Amino acid sequence: MNLKQLSHMLSLSQTTVSRALNGYPEVNEETRRRVMDAAKRHGYRPNPSARRLATGKSGMIGYVLPTGNAVDIDPHFVEFLSGLGDYARSHELDLVLSPADADDQETTYRRIVANRQVDAVYISSPRPADRRLALVNTLGIPFIVHGRSEGFDFDYPYLDIDNEGAFHEAARLLVQLGHKRLALINGDDRETFAIHRERGVRRALAASGLALGERHICSLTMTEENGYRAARRLLEQSEPPTAIVCSSLIMALGVVRAVRDLGLTIPGDLSLVAHDDVFPWLRPENFPVPLSTTRSSIRLAGARVAERLAARISGLEEGARGEVWPVDLVIRGSVGGAPV
Amino acid sequence: MNLKQLSHMLSLSQTTVSRALNGYPEVNEETRRRVMDAAKRHGYRPNPSARRLATGKSGMIGYVLPTGNAVDIDPHFVEFLSGLGDYARSHELDLVLSPADADDQETTYRRIVANRQVDAVYISSPRPADRRLALVNTLGIPFIVHGRSEGFDFDYPYLDIDNEGAFHEAARLLVQLGHKRLALINGDDRETFAIHRERGVRRALAASGLALGERHICSLTMTEENGYRAARRLLEQSEPPTAIVCSSLIMALGVVRAVRDLGLTIPGDLSLVAHDDVFPWLRPENFPVPLSTTRSSIRLAGARVAERLAARISGLEEGARGEVWPVDLVIRGSVGGAPV
């Protein structure tokens, strides 16, 4: 059933039927109803390929997926996707993942924009002065950044959580509990979120005249193994930290293992706070000692990004509005006073 | 730069240029070279929307993503995606994720097929007599199942690992080590993989005159928490198992925690084997006691599925060939003789 047939059986022109269906004003309400009715009754659905060719709109949002042999997709991606999908579903938006060589994403961005494959894109895990931002900004496709970049002379729309604030709060709590030697096990510090987190910790320490020593900061991709290694390195120093702030629950698993291996206890010898993106399959309250966390649902972020993307596509949202979500600090058993 | 312009500057018809570019035989090699050259020089790329409207081919593969408030996307998905993307990238294939109400995926399948949005789809986590299979089979779109279903009177193309064989081997090993009371912590037993795994364990036990008691089998979604709960339930019985085979590394985390909480040791009191899909961020050799596993890279499976999907699209692969990958049994410290 295509437009031609439908308009034929209604004895109307394709123009009118098309307009009726798409809510244009220059059609009699009575007629519109008739059209709508017939369309529904016959299960007419406009062919997206045709519509797309005619309008240039695809009804899809895009994501350039960095791939490569040594490239791992962040496990957070799944949760973000859950949220995104949740919203997208209710709006019949599809998501196009365009795999790209991690070292040359530009080609892919250019391709999907030139081909008008998607109406908007989102960018995740941005770095300072991230080239992808500059690129999509000049390419002129609607986009939203999940996270933030830095060092641009233009504004851009983003959704981020208050990483600095969260880690500031976490560190401040620990300082208040008497900890003098704090350490930070961070994610890849080429990414902005990690920079912000470090900044938060430093600021909290500075407020009490403390500092984050060079030896008290690690920045690694977020695996259990790296959490373990970092913790070992930190805790086997001559002046080990008495508290650690950690960028991910997965790394925290490794930290806990290291603490055990060294015969230490939490929170007796070490206080631990980690950031929790809220995975359904790994919950901080189920750690051997319930883990204090800075918590922010990455899933909700996904839904919100989808929502804003849709708004930008339809022109409801304009400009470069940045949105920063506060982060909860959830205190559980893994923090305590500094050992004497 | 479109076909019209290109053919104009070459003083050729659109027909000829199109044919030259698409490798049709009825064009002079000399001409073809000229065309190819000009196309490359001017960076001509056929507009996919137009091509799509004309041919009905989209150059994309599809996946219907079950979503919903209470629906979690399997964390394995990311790794599978890595592999899929890896292959897809080198072939300029994009992946379309169509979010669907988890309880009504049929509508979405029908939509993407009717709209010819994708050239092929893959289906994951199939159940016995999975309706999605019957559906795509009748809809006539090329597809591949990652995993297997059961109970159909038609064959279908799939890629699966030898779950039964893997768990058979694991259980057999434990039996050989003298274990009489085995337990299985399985994934959702509505899915075929879980059924196969259970079958494997039962077969190994039966071979030695043993059985898998009703009380020695749990089947739950694969979270750390569920692993913990299952392990507690199993180990606090009057006749607790001396060995556990577990369907996922994430659940195994919970098992290990439960064992600790109960003051037991691995492998002294309990031997443990888990299935490892090979996550970069959680490795069995890094468990407190290195974990024995049945191992199969889900990432490689993703790449292979993409490869076969591409082959089916281009007509290189036909028929309903099933492909079953063997699974490695990797023995590490977490297994030992049965306690006396």
Next chain:
DNA sequence: CGAGTCTTCCAAAGCGCTTTGGCTTTTTCG
């Protein structure tokens, strides 16, 4: 050498939608 066969190319007809420009009718209002 002329009929038949290849080779090589082309004009034009789709694919199914949106949108422009215009043409009737009807309504409005001084």
Next chain:
DNA sequence: CGAAAAAGCCAAAGCGCTTTGGAAGACTCG
């Protein structure tokens, strides 16, 4: 009441590609 404005509809021109049905010219071969 008549001119101007508004409402409602339509034919046809795209969007940019593929593909059908020829046609012209070059080759083959009895």
